[in-house]
Amino acid sequence: MSVSRLHLQLFTPPHTTFHHHHTNHLPSPTLSFPPRRFPIIRASSTSQIIASDSNGAGPGVPPDLGSIEVDAVTETELKENGFRSTRRTKLVCTVGPATCGFEQLEALAVGGMNVARINMCHGTREWHKTVIDRVRRLNHDKGFAVAIMMDTEGSEIHMGDLAGASSAKAEDGQIWTFSVRAFDSSLPLPQRTINVNYEGFAEDVKVGDELLVDGGMVRFEVIEKIGPDVKCLCTDPGLLLPRANLTFWRNGSLVRERNAMLPTISSKDWLDIDFGIAEGVDFIAISFVKSAEVITHLKSYIAARSRDSDISVIAKIESIDSLKNLEEIIQASDGAMVARGDLGAQIPLEQVPAAQQRIVQVCRQRNKPVIVASQLLESMIEYPTPTRAEVADVSEAVRQRADALMLSGESAMGQFPDKALTVLRSVSLRIEKWWREEKRYEATQLPSVGSYFSERISEEICNSAAKMANHLEVDALFVYTKTGHMASLLSRCRPDCPIFAFTTTPSVRRRLNLQWGLIPFRLSFSDDMESNLNKTFSLLKARNLIKSGDLVIAVSDMFQSIQVMNVP
Ligand SMILES: Nc1ncnc2c1ncn2[C@@H]1O[C@H](COP(=O)(O)OP(=O)(O)O)[C@@H](O)[C@H]1O
Ligand SMILES: C=C(OP(=O)(O)O)C(=O)O
Ligand SMILES: [K+]
Ligand SMILES: [Mg+2]
Known part of the structure; x- marks a missing residue:
């Protein structure tokens, strides 16, 4: 085999962080640590890699084939179309009377739903609990990783029932x-x-x-x-x-x-939030956010209440105040939603497209996932095909490279929820492909988001890895990430190839489902990259998800390096 392997490595202490304001006064981290174990660039034969086993067992011991989990639909998609054509834009579906049955939820999951949204404006808590239980059962029994987003009612003025x-x-x-x-x-x-x-x-x-x-x-x-x-x-x-x-x-x-002056989070919302925490939802979306403080407050509440504090808080941008304080709100949140329904009732309609563009851009710069929501396929509540204008609107959101698109009434109470999802899927795929074929590299500047030197190293690694992936036309980026942070940094670069994100916990895996281009896998891995790679290669090959010769670039948050290699 004439496969080669390139290994770029940067050394920093794994758990030490330097505040970058101090870097002028401190010695460079590379100098203050032991000499490199490997040369900076290394080419080696892959045959060495296969010999060692992930669990420390010797060669010949069969790898644990059951120990990698990937979404059943993604697996089929990868097998049928190869990596390059997998969908990068994620899909959120609001669950309502039209889609709350187990089979209906399954149809949505098969159709590509990455996140199920429940809107606490409607229905009872018991109803929502039934939906959550069904999604959980679906994930458990059928091998999906659909995340759950709970959306608060907020203190809006609305009509009764x-x-x-x-x-x-x-x-x-x-x-x-x-x-x-x-x-x-x-x-x-x-x-x-x-x-x-x-x-x-x-x-x-x-x-x-x-x-x-x-x-x-x-x-x-x-x-x-x-x-x-x-x-x-x-x-x-x-x-x-x-x-x-x-x-x-x-x-x-x-x-x-x-x-x-109405509170952003009403007393009823706090009860719903307690319910969401108790049910272990993956995302809580907060309606009518006005300032960053409310988000910070909620995040500390969640951190104190939930066992692993692993619920992401999504700020819904749907008011004049949220636009005024956009940067701070997004900085404080784990993601944002362009909630065009209410936004269009608060600012003149003709200002909504520019607001959408700005929100998507700010989120990308701050490395936060962003969802474009409301009326994407409104006519499909009643009709089986979308209008041309709706298709153009969906295309525009995909072209802006939003992380996710959302269905509201189309999936909650419409007559054609599955058809609407199919439209989102096929339009996303087509526009993404067009973008890659046209090589439409954007001029978007991605500013540094981390405050610590080690975080800046991770960002630079991801920026470089994504750029290398584009230039070398690799088949996939691999990222080993415990918290999901390195995966999000790669996703932010919107590379040409898909990103296989390996993470150890099911909840991180579900949350990664909201981010552009990530294919989340659950896998237990060690701090030893060699063995992680070996294990991953053998597990993925055994499931026919990759093949010998595929070119991949691997990075991880345990080990600051970029490795370029062919699958052995
Ligand atoms: N849990 C539910 N129970 C009943 N109807 C629902 C539910 N969730 C959503 N819907 C219906 O779907 C429509 C669209 O959903 P969504 O956009 O989330 O809400 P809203 O219209 O309040 O902004 C709602 O107006 C409502 O008619
Ligand atoms: C998504 C939105 O919020 P909700 O559906 O809860 O009103 C919106 O206003 O666009
Ligand atoms: K809501
Ligand atoms: Mg709203």
């Missing part, structure tokens, strides 16, 4: 009453009456204000206030849906009176 009706039609010229009264829930609501959840509503609105349902799907004008009741004239007819969001506008701008 329509007393059980699935919708109500508001016609042009009709007078409707929006009321903060506590109606008897066992009785039907009086005709053309809508309950509002925000107690200050009747005080805050003024005659002449415009009332927008779901950011303008239906419009009213406030014509009279009578105690707790607000009489409104319908000016743009449409369908009112249970718990639809309400905003009111005066002289062309959003009214933010006492409602702007």
Whole structure:
């Protein structure tokens, strides 16, 4: 065999960190540590590698073939299409009445759902628990690694439940009453009456204000206030849906009176968060985030409550304040969502695309996963094919290289959840392929994100490894990562080849599912890279996921090196 192996290695103390502000005063880490065990660049024959066994057993001992876990769908995709064409953009599906059954969830998982989202605005905690249990069972029984995201209700102003009706039609010229009264829930609501959840509503609105349902799907004008009741004239007819969001506008701008003082996390949200922690969800998405403090506060709450504090906090960017404080919020969070539904009700619609572009870019720079959400395929709630405009919108999010795309009503209550997922999948694949073929390297500058010198070394290693992978046209990047950090640094570079991320814990593996280009595997590994590589090669080869001769680049967070090699 004429395979060669290139090994670049940097030495820093594994557990010592230097604050980079101090690097002028401290000796360089490379100088203060023992001499290198290997030359910086080494070429060696791969035949040596096969001889040693991962568990320290001698040659000839069969490797533990059952000990690598990869998502069943990804495995099929890798086998059928080879690595290069796997999907890089991740898919989040909101689970609702249309998709909460076990078989329906399975169909979504088979269709490529990476993360299942439950929206605490709707349904009961028992209902959500059933969904969580089903996803867990699906993962356990069928070999998926679908992560669970719980989305809080937040203190938005919204309509009540329509007393059980699935919708109500508001016609042009009709007078409707929006009321903060506590109606008897066992009785039907009086005709053309809508309950509002925000107690200050009747005080805050003024005659002449415009009332927008779901950011303008239906419009009213406030014509009279009578105690707790607000009489409104319908000016743009449409369908009112249970718990639809309400905003009111005066002289062309959003009214933010006492409602702007509502807490980001309401008392009901805290109960939901406790529920999420108890259930061990993987992500908690926080609605209507206004500042970084609320995120920091929640993160310390989670760290104190949950055993391994391994729940990621996603900031939903959907308010004027969240755009104002965007950089700090994203810095404090573990990821963000471009929540275009409410965002489009708070800023003029024509500003939403630029806001999306900026949020995606800031997330990428700060190395945080970002989800583009809401109305991607809205027409598919009712129709089996998307509009051309929707396809163009999905393409744009993929072209911006967002980590993930999300379905809301399309999967929660639409008639074609699986078809909608197929559209996201095929459009993602096509645009990603087009990007690679056109060699559209972006000019995006990736600033350093770490504050410690050792973190900066990891970043430089990942940046270089990704660049080498592109230039050498390797088949895959391998990353051995306990916390997932090195994997995210590679993902941030958006390399041409997929990234096989090996991690030891199931929860890290599930969370990596949200990040662009990562194929997460669970594998127990040691601090010895030689044996990790041997073990991985034999396990993946045994499952026909890689073959002799494939060119890979490997990095790890235990050992600061870049290795280039052919699979033996
Ligand atoms: N758990 C649920 N139970 C009932 N309906 C749901 C549930 N989750 C979502 N839905 C339905 O799907 C629609 C779209 O979901 P989503 O976008 O998450 O919520 P919203 O419209 O409140 O922003 C909701 O308006 C609601 O009609
Ligand atoms: C995703 C969003 O939030 P929710 O569906 O909870 O309103 C949104 O507003 O776009
Ligand atoms: K929500
Ligand atoms: Mg929202």
